[in-house]
Amino acid sequence: MTWSRDWASHKIHLRLILDRILHSGLRLRADKCTFAQSEFKYLGMILSKDCIKPDPANLALIKDTKPPTNAKLSKSFLGLCGFYRRFIRGYSKMCQPFRNLLKKNAPFEWTETHDAAFLKLKTAMTSATICLRTPNLNEPIALISDSSRVGCGFIIPNIDKQGVHRVIVYGGRQWNNHESQWSVSELELAGILYALESNSQYFIGRHFKIFTDHISNTWVQNFKHSQGKLYRWSLRLQSYSFDIEHVSGAHMPADFLGRSVEKVDETAADLDDDSALVFAIDDVSYPEPVVTPKFMRPHERSGRKRQNTVITLLACHETVGHTGSLAH
Numbered sequence: 001m002t003w004s005r006d007w008a009s010h011k012i013h014l015r016l017i018l019d020r021i022l023h024s025g026l027r028l029r030a031d032k033c034t035f036a037q038s039e040f041k042y043l044g045m046i047l048s049k050d051c052i053k054p055d056p057a058n059l060a061l062i063k064d065t066k067p068p069t070n071a072k073l074s075k076s077f078l079g080l081c082g083f084y085r086r087f088i089r090g091y092s093k094m095c096q097p098f099r100n101l102l103k104k105n106a107p108f109e110w111t112e113t114h115d116a117a118f119l120k121l122k123t124a125m126t127s128a129t130i131c132l133r134t135p136n137l138n139e140p141i142a143l144i145s146d147s148s149r150v151g152c153g154f155i156i157p158n159i160d161k162q163g164v165h166r167v168i169v170y171g172g173r174q175w176n177n178h179e180s181q182w183s184v185s186e187l188e189l190a191g192i193l194y195a196l197e198s199n200s201q202y203f204i205g206r207h208f209k210i211f212t213d214h215i216s217n218t219w220v221q222n223f224k225h226s227q228g229k230l231y232r233w234s235l236r237l238q239s240y241s242f243d244i245e246h247v248s249g250a251h252m253p254a255d256f257l258g259r260s261v262e263k264v265d266e267t268a269a270d271l272d273d274d275s276a277l278v279f280a281i282d283d284v285s286y287p288e289p290v291v292t293p294k295f296m297r298p299h300e301r302s303g304r305k306r307q308n309t310v311i312t313l314l315a316c317h318e319t320v321g322h323t324g325s326l327a328h
Helices: 007-023 056-064 071-082 091-098 112-126 184-198 215-222 229-237 255-260
Strands: 002-004 034-037 039-042 045-048 051-054 142-147 151-159 165-174 207-212 241-246 323-326
Touching: 002 007, 007 034, 034 039, 056 071, 056 112, 071 091, 091 112, 142 184, 151 184, 165 184, 184 207, 184 215, 184 229, 207 215, 215 229, 215 241
Parallel strands: 142 207, 207 241
Antiparallel strands: 002 323, 034 323, 039 045, 045 051, 142 151, 151 165
């Protein structure tokens, strides 16, 4: 894919890319290439200069589908809808009635409750245009986060010149049994940390705002002479440049997501793993004696070396363009 601001710059970009492909000895299939498009399909999405939206062909399948008759069909239907869950606020709540049907060895008994939830989900997916804003790097960005004993939920919007929040991403996940026992302050800060680290591409290298309904979180940048989870997490947050503001619970849009989320993120990093704060020693020969500073813990109990994660930021430019091309 190639994005450009206008047609003149798009021709220059295409010439550079096609020359590079030619000199590399690669070939492109003409029937799989499109040029000078204002919008096009890509991985089940419609990409344009203004927003990202689902492919209408897939939404037509959802609209025309009939109620499933067994657990396998239920999983298939929810899998199709789940691919677009980022567009639907409160998606997890809508899917709540189907959870018991998908449990192992549970009888499949379709009731009026399931029928109502099925129709509600179909309506939410197909009755109105669902569209997420294309990220605009020239506009301020924010994180709105909230947590409960069940899980955490967050919303990432761009803030336009009129102060209107244009949603880029909805998200959240359930806590596991261990995490759900944390204190309220730990849960709230863990929700912020998860949202930032799982969507770091929007936040690294730029200043942004965090909105939370837990007033204690507003002091996270001022911890001194402390220890424990909150202090270690505050060190991890120092990778980001942000201001944090308190918003009352009555005006917290992420509250519903945090209480109704049912997504279990298997790829989420262990929030208790602070190995990124620990220096690693790799194949370095030191003269005897070796004095290891207190902040160095080169080995875990298992003997595996802890590793630093190094992120290199490259110069980037505004990517919201008016003209694009797609080549395979």
